[in-house]
Amino acid sequence: MTVVSVSMPDSLLERLDAFAEEHGYTGRSEIVREASRNLLSEFDDKQLENRELLGVVTVLFNYETSDVEQRMMQLRHEHEHLVASNIHNHVGDEHCMELFVLEGTLESISTFVGKIRATQNTLSVDYSVFPVDAFDPTLETE
Structure with missing residues (x-):
């Protein structure tokens, strides 16, 4: 797996760490991977294509x-x-x-x-x- 460096403010990093602990994530990378998948799939709804x-x-x-x-x-x-x-x-x-x-x-x-x-x-x-x-x-x- 490729390692990616991401910059973010300390306050966001603290929220990310707290979220990981509260929800049982193994670490920051797992949260960032899931968030990335969710963001990329947001507009990938086949039922919405070709519709106004x-x-x-x-x-x-x-x-x-x-x-x-x-x-x-x-x-x-x-x-x-x-x-x-x-x-x-x-x-x-x-x-x-x-x-x-x-x-x-x-x-x-x-x-x-x-x-x-x-x-x-x-x-x-x-x-x-x-x-x-x-x-x-x-x-x-x-």
Whole structure:
């Protein structure tokens, strides 16, 4: 097995070690391997391919980190064909939340979420996807 060096802040490393101990993992490598498999398989759902999807993406970041807010605006404009709606809210005294409603293919939503996740200084990125045709009561489901 190939050895890979990964940089991460001490606080994340401490959380990783605590998680390993609490959940019975043999070590950091086992957690990182499982997390990597899960991340890579997130958008590998054959039932979602070739379907129009609705995606909801929520991003939380620190108010003082203005570069994150600018990046969110850039991504909204770069993907205006995908972004159906975008809402910016203040959460408490220190945080902001961006909510994106997306309409598009699995590939386009996956690309957008990947760019959001690659943005430095985000605190949390969460998303969900649903087939648009699943909302149509006239269509029969199997």
